[in-house]
Each structure stands twice: as C-alpha cells, then as structure tokens.
Amino acid sequence: MVRRPALSRNTLIATDLDRTMIYSRNAFGADANLRTVCVEHLEGAPLSFMTTTAAQRMRTLTEPAAVVPTTTRTIKQFNRIRLPGAPWRYAVTSNGGNILVNGVPDMRWRIDLDAEVRAASATLSEVSAELRGRIDDSWATKFRIADHLFCYLVVKPKLVPADFLAEWDSWCQARGWSASQQGRKIYTMPKVVCKSRAVAEVRRRLTESGELDTSATYLAAGDGALDAEMLRAADSAIRPRHGELEQLNFTHPNLTITRTAGILAGEEMVDWFLSASGRAGDSPR
The missing domain is CATH 3.30.1360 (Gyrase A; domain 2)
Structure with a gap:
C-alpha cells in the first residue's frame, strides 16, 4: 500500500546520498569512533553508514517534508541502500536519468529523456x-x-x-x-541528464497530486559538481565541508556550508533539514 500524507507537505527535500547522507568508512573523516548504523551492504559486507543520531533524525523528516533521495547511483546500486524514512514516494537515480515511483522506474520519463539525449548529444x-x-x-x-x-x-x-x-x-x-x-x-x-530537471518534474507531480503545497519550500543537499545545479535551484541549500564542491570553493547566495566534514557533516545536514522544515525541536544538540 502506498503511504500518502493526510495533509499536503510544506517542504520538498532533495538530497544526494554518497558523502552527503551516507558514508563509506574511508569517508568518515577525522573522528572514526562514532556510533553508526550500516545502511548498505555489498555481497554481505557493510559498505555505507550514517551516524546513529543522523539515522534517527532522518526518519522524522518525512512528516513535514516530501523527501526525494537524489543520486548518481544506478537503480541497482540505489536499491542496496536501506535509508531511514523509506519507503519513498519518489526517488531520482542515474543523475536524473531515472525517476522511481514507489520503487518502480517511470518508463515515460526515461523514454523521453533518451530521445532528448539522442537529439542533443x-x-x-x-x-x-x-x-x-x-x-x-x-x-x-x-x-x-x-x-x-x-x-x-x-x-x-x-x-x-x-x-x-x-x-x-x-x-x-x-x-x-x-x-x-x-x-x-x-x-x-x-548535459541534458541532470538531477535538477528530474527533481523539478517530481515537484510538479507532487504539487499536482496535492501531496506538496504549492508554496512549499525547496531544500537541497549535495557534495559534488553534479549536484551544483540542484543546489542553485533550491530555495535554500547546504553542502558539506568536503568533496568536489569544497575543492571548487563552490558557493551561492542560498547556500549554507557545514562546520564539520566527513560523516559528522551528514548529521549536521539532517539537523539543518529539520530546522529549515520547522522541526528544530526534533534535533537536539
């Protein structure tokens, strides 16, 4: 059964996953002795983690917000992740090449995108x-x-x-x-394959269905150059103090940069989402 909100949500959150919300052990950063929860296994071995605190708080994000995991991972790679807050009404994979609706690829989106790629590239x-x-x-x-x-x-x-x-x-x-x-x-x-276009389409659908308020705030997070356009398009955005965008010294008037780097930045970004969506009381410090 599809989980639908009783009321229209007032916030849309599009978030990158790897090195934004979830981290391999090599990406933990300076403090490797944190309490963590494994959110991905590969061939039986633990692969990606969140801090226990970040995982607990992320579950509460789906109450005020429509959360859209937005990743460059393939569908198969994305499906390995057990991200707190699932199941997801929508998810964006393949850098915007695929939109998953209740876990199922939207073939019309992909067919139209493939045609555009052929025409432009x-x-x-x-x-x-x-x-x-x-x-x-x-x-x-x-x-x-x-x-x-x-x-x-x-x-x-x-x-x-x-x-x-x-x-x-x-x-x-x-x-x-x-x-x-x-x-x-x-x-x-x-070039026509980008996260921001797919998120805009998801926002259109959520608004048309009444699942998202027409005046909803759009929040985004990401760490890589492939996230930059998505961050620019958001009303407010956040990036960690690590990754490709940090190396590029990427900034924008709507952008917040975390104080921390590594897996603790993931926790900080979840707290930022909670605060920006009006649930600051759920993120004690």
Missing part, C-alpha cells in the same frame, strides 16, 4: 569509445556503463594525469556531454 557508444582510447590501466582501474545512459571510471586519483580531466571535459563539452571527478570516480554525462 553524441551517442554513448561514441563517447565510450573515445574515452577508452584515452585511459590507461596504470591509473584507471574500472570502466563502467551506468543504466545504458552514461559512463564512469574508477581511478587512482594520485596517478591520473594532471591534464586528463580538463582535456576530456573539453572534448565532451563540444558534443553535449560533460566530465567531472568525485573522489575515485570520473563521470562522463550527457
């Missing part, structure tokens, strides 16, 4: 072939195609040639694509 096959010719096994350890939509590399960051990303992005920009690096991953993405 080089093909995935063309881009993938070019990328394969530019990489070397000494620093690129994996090459992956994600949801038949974009591709990414897993790299050894310190060994990536200094000019690789800029030169590769320049080649991509001329063909309707872009490239960005987030930690050990270098993403190559069609």
